[in-house]
Amino acid sequence: ASGKRGRELRKALVSVxxxxxxxxxxxxxxxxxxxxxxxxxxxxxxxxxxxxxxxxFKYIANMHGNEAVGRELLIYLAQYLCNQYQQGNETIIxxxxxxxxxxxxSMNPDGFEKAASQPGEIKDWFVGRSNAQGVDxxxxxxxxxxxxxxxxxxxxxxxxLLQNMKKAVDENTKLAPETKSVIHWIMDIPFVLSANLHGxxxxxxxxxxxxxTGSTHEYSASPDDVMFKSLARAYSMYNPVMSDxxxxxxRKNDDDSSFKDGITNGGAWYSVPGGMQDFNYxxxxxxxxxxxxxxxxxxNEDTLKNYWDQNRNSLVxxxxxxxxxVKGFVRDLQGNPISNATVSVEGIDHxxxxxxxxxxxxxxxxxxxxxxxxxxxxxxVIKKVAVPYSPATRVDFELExxxxxxxxxxxxxxxxxxxxxxxxxx
Amino acid sequence: MLCPCGDKTVYNRQLTEERPLxxxxxxxxxxxxxxxxxxxxxxxxxxDAGSEQDDFTMxxxxxxxxxxxxxxxxxxxxxxxxxPDESDSTKSRRLAEDYDSTKNGMEYDDPESFRQVDGTPLTxxxxxxxxxxxxxxxxxxxxxxxxxxxLLKLGLITDxxxxxxxxxxxxxxxxxxTKNAKNNEIEGAESNDQETxxxxxxxxxxxxxxxxxxxxxxxxxxxxxxxxxxxxxxxxRDAEEEGDTPDNTWDKGTEEGNEVSPEDGLQDLQYFPxxxxxxxxxxxxxxxxxxxxxxxxxxxxxxxxxxxxxYGTITPEEGVSYLENLDAMIAMQTKNxxxxxxxxxxxxxxxxxNLDEDDNTKAEAAKMQKEYENLKxxxxxxxxxxxxxxxxxxETYLEAIRKNIEWLKxxxxxxGKDDYDLSKLKDFMDQQVDSYIEKGIIAKxxxxxxxxxxxxx
Numbered sequence: 001a002s003g004k005r006g007r008e009l010r011k012a013l014v015s016v017x018x019x020x021x022x023x024x025x026x027x028x029x030x031x032x033x034x035x036x037x038x039x040x041x042x043x044x045x046x047x048x049x050x051x052x053x054x055x056x057f058k059y060i061a062n063m064h065g066n067e068a069v070g071r072e073l074l075i076y077l078a079q080y081l082c083n084q085y086q087q088g089n090e091t092i093i094x095x096x097x098x099x100x101x102x103x104x105x106s107m108n109p110d111g112f113e114k115a116a117s118q119p120g121e122i123k124d125w126f127v128g129r130s131n132a133q134g135v136d137x138x139x140x141x142x143x144x145x146x147x148x149x150x151x152x153x154x155x156x157x158x159x160x161l162l163q164n165m166k167k168a169v170d171e172n173t174k175l176a177p178e179t180k181s182v183i184h185w186i187m188d189i190p191f192v193l194s195a196n197l198h199g200x201x202x203x204x205x206x207x208x209x210x211x212x213t214g215s216t217h218e219y220s221a222s223p224d225d226v227m228f229k230s231l232a233r234a235y236s237m238y239n240p241v242m243s244d245x246x247x248x249x250x251r252k253n254d255d256d257s258s259f260k261d262g263i264t265n266g267g268a269w270y271s272v273p274g275g276m277q278d279f280n281y282x283x284x285x286x287x288x289x290x291x292x293x294x295x296x297x298x299x300n301e302d303t304l305k306n307y308w309d310q311n312r313n314s315l316v317x318x319x320x321x322x323x324x325x326v327k328g329f330v331r332d333l334q335g336n337p338i339s340n341a342t343v344s345v346e347g348i349d350h351x352x353x354x355x356x357x358x359x360x361x362x363x364x365x366x367x368x369x370x371x372x373x374x375x376x377x378x379x380x381v382i383k384k385v386a387v388p389y390s391p392a393t394r395v396d397f398e399l400e401x402x403x404x405x406x407x408x409x410x411x412x413x414x415x416x417x418x419x420x421x422x423x424x425x426x
Numbered sequence: 427m428l429c430p431c432g433d434k435t436v437y438n439r440q441l442t443e444e445r446p447l448x449x450x451x452x453x454x455x456x457x458x459x460x461x462x463x464x465x466x467x468x469x470x471x472x473x474d475a476g477s478e479q480d481d482f483t484m485x486x487x488x489x490x491x492x493x494x495x496x497x498x499x500x501x502x503x504x505x506x507x508x509x510p511d512e513s514d515s516t517k518s519r520r521l522a523e524d525y526d527s528t529k530n531g532m533e534y535d536d537p538e539s540f541r542q543v544d545g546t547p548l549t550x551x552x553x554x555x556x557x558x559x560x561x562x563x564x565x566x567x568x569x570x571x572x573x574x575x576x577l578l579k580l581g582l583i584t585d586x587x588x589x590x591x592x593x594x595x596x597x598x599x600x601x602x603x604t605k606n607a608k609n610n611e612i613e614g615a616e617s618n619d620q621e622t623x624x625x626x627x628x629x630x631x632x633x634x635x636x637x638x639x640x641x642x643x644x645x646x647x648x649x650x651x652x653x654x655x656x657x658x659x660x661x662x663r664d665a666e667e668e669g670d671t672p673d674n675t676w677d678k679g680t681e682e683g684n685e686v687s688p689e690d691g692l693q694d695l696q697y698f699p700x701x702x703x704x705x706x707x708x709x710x711x712x713x714x715x716x717x718x719x720x721x722x723x724x725x726x727x728x729x730x731x732x733x734x735x736x737y738g739t740i741t742p743e744e745g746v747s748y749l750e751n752l753d754a755m756i757a758m759q760t761k762n763x764x765x766x767x768x769x770x771x772x773x774x775x776x777x778x779x780n781l782d783e784d785d786n787t788k789a790e791a792a793k794m795q796k797e798y799e800n801l802k803x804x805x806x807x808x809x810x811x812x813x814x815x816x817x818x819x820x821e822t823y824l825e826a827i828r829k830n831i832e833w834l835k836x837x838x839x840x841x842g843k844d845d846y847d848l849s850k851l852k853d854f855m856d857q858q859v860d861s862y863i864e865k866g867i868i869a870k871x872x873x874x875x876x877x878x879x880x881x882x883x
Contacts, residue, residue: 011823014823018827019826019827027865037866037867
């Protein structure tokens with residue numbers, strides 16, 4: 001059920017897999033509305049497996065089917081990583097050994113086919129943008145921004161806002177199949193960092209996308225505004241077009257006043273409700289930014305090499321950002337992992353949770369922090385950490401359960417009593 | 427050529443009906459013993475020398491006039507040979523063991539008797555030469571048919587052997603034609619074949635006198651012939667030598683070979699009807715240089731593909747489909763550039779190839795295929811017209827797989843590990859491919875292509 005270009009995508013991914021079978025794996029997270037597989041190429045030293053402590057990263061492109069550059073770039077990236085790995089590039093080898101990288105070149109293959117099938121050179125600005133049902137996938141995610149803004153005012157959870165996620169997702173009839181598949185994917189894999197690739201402009205956009213007051217333009221900072229700016233810059237600085245302060249806007253009347261150093265806050269640029277970027281941040285531990293990579297949404301094939309040149313270093317450098325902040329394990333006193341423990345940072349109202357092996361990753365800009373790990377039935381432990389730019393600082397927690405503490409206290413009491421009685425008897 | 431190696435004397439047979447039965451049986455037994463020891467020696471020394479066996483056995487059967495044999499030759503499908511240390515190149519051959527004394531002896535007309543004029547026994551080569559001469563003189567292929575059908579009818583030879591004989595006669599006939607053509611200074615392009623070919627001739631074939639033995643076309647025979655030639659090739663190889671052998675020219679016969687004149691040295695190119703027509707269109711004197719250049723280029727390409735197939739870099743089908751595509755592309759380019767189509771009325775284009783071409787293409791594919799272990803999936807690969815990416819895809823995948831293998835080799839060497847285990851890798855990849863097909867990640871034909879590439883390694 002895939003057109004010629006779909007086959008070519010598959011051919012490209014399969015070729016990478018055939019060339020580097022020990023470090024790649026192709027899988028599918030589901031099907032598009034028209035039955036096309038949503039393919040992912042995974043790259044790591046142990047494909048198919050989450051290694052405890054190894055951070056998970058993803059790139060998703062082409063959720064708007066007519067924004068094609070990202071799709072091609074991810075194919076180039078896959079080939080590049082495989083080639084470089086085999087050629088002994090230390091940086092890439094380390095990256096692949098220490099990260100699990102997931103590449104989804106096309107989240108909207110149906111839209112892409114439609115866009116690509118347009119005759120002639122000039123592609124319509126909108127044809128193929130939405131999925132086959134006419135749904136704009138980047139407006140289709142549950143709007144968690146709305147909830148977080150309420151919680152900010154009235155108190156409530158500061159993260160993981162979609163309770164009973166699987167049920168809510170499956171029963172939500174408004175969700176497109178592509179959206180559902182991605183949501184399941186986010187829930188299944190403890191992604192740490194992510195970017196979604198778009199076209200139509202050139203900038204790195206970070207949360208929040210939706211404005212607090214509902215106005216069309218308003219800087220809407222998230223609790224991790226500092227880190228997000230750092231992440232967005234980590235991408236834009238290696239893209240000479242994106243970071244060019246003299247770059248004229250893509251279209252004469254474009255308002256790019258919010259762009260600075262090639263980055264922009266989402267709400268400051270324009271308000272986007274129901275987007276995938278914010279959904280990641282507010283439903284899971286994953287930090288996601290939105291990369292706009294080309295003024296032209298569907299440029300000619302012969303320009304792709306240029307786009308690759310412009311973005312190659314950025315794409316690699318951004319993946320490396322996943323190795324920042326603090327990371328480690330939360331375990332009990334017997335060394336057993338505690339999953340779903342909370343890892344919080346004083347001063348940042350956005351908590352992480354540990355994954356199945358008790359592992360966590362908390363992206364942080366350089367600075368001094370107090371990091372706390374807590375879990376129901378356990379006593380919270382707080383640690384002070386000095387965090388450099390990179391690599392990530394290892395901070396493990398051993399949590400004493402309440403029962404254990406009670407038991408300890410009881411023993412202490414017994415000891416004291418024994419001592420007292422001996423003294424008195426003396 | 428016949429019997430390039432081995433003890434010639436083993437092949438000399440007294441081919442007469444008159445020797446007593448017992449004696450013939452006894453001799454057959456002793457020859458068989460000699461053969462088996464020779465075979466085991468030869469198996470160690472060379473990859474395949476199947477057609478010699480065929481010659482011998484066939485002649486043996488001819489010689490043992492009264493008896494028929496069930497020569498249960500089972501020419502072994504050669505395994506992928508080009509990792510020679512790993513594959514088992516010994517053929518399993520069972521020489522005839524049964525003699526049926528109730529069969530009648532052969533009856534032959536005098537000119538076709540298997541004895542020289544002076545009564546000395548004929549060698550295998552003599553026989554073949556004799557038949558070839560006869561055909562040439564009478565300009566009648568029917569000579570061969572007559573002889574062979576008699577032999578077949580009497581059960582003195584099997585179809586396998588008949589085909590071997592046919593090929594050898596064809597070759598001898600070709601030599602004859604060539605020699606005579608040279609003598610008569612037939613006009614035509616000079617052979618521009620500059621490579622040395624050892625014992626090979628570089629002559630075209632004369633269609634009128636010979637048609638491809640399609641009826642009895644036998645893959646196994648071809649394999650042996652080709653093997654034999656490769657053995658030679660490996661011995662004689664120099665930098666420029668093509669993997670071409672005289673046998674090639676006859677294995678497929680020549681249908682479009684009408685267009686090949688014997689001097690052209692273009693027999694390889696007969697499978698490229700469009701290319702041929704292009705050449706034909708360059709028939710003026712000023713075009714000679716260009717014509718020759720084109721021919722050289724094309725031959726080099728073909729040789730390259732053959733070499734790749736030979737060394738297992740690509741599968742035979744890939745080689746064939748690559749060459750087919752090449753020809754199709756030539757047609758298109760020619761049409762574009764010269765503003766005329768070279769398509770003749772009987773060339774039906776991609777949808778319905780001229781039957782002859784089809785056969786010959788199949789012959790070429792089958793021939794190449796027999797150089798290797800026959801792949802399990804014997805169904806033809808998708809026609810290029812249904813999946814225009816198919817040849818490109820195979821090439822891409824092949825390229826990717828090769829890179830992986832190269833990296834594995836280097837990687838393991840660098841780390842001081844043992845050589846990677848190809849069969850383990852193959853198993854692993856097969857499993858993965860199946861899993862991917864099941865999940866809808868790759869299509870079945872893609873998966874088959876990948877498996878095929880791996881099994882050809």
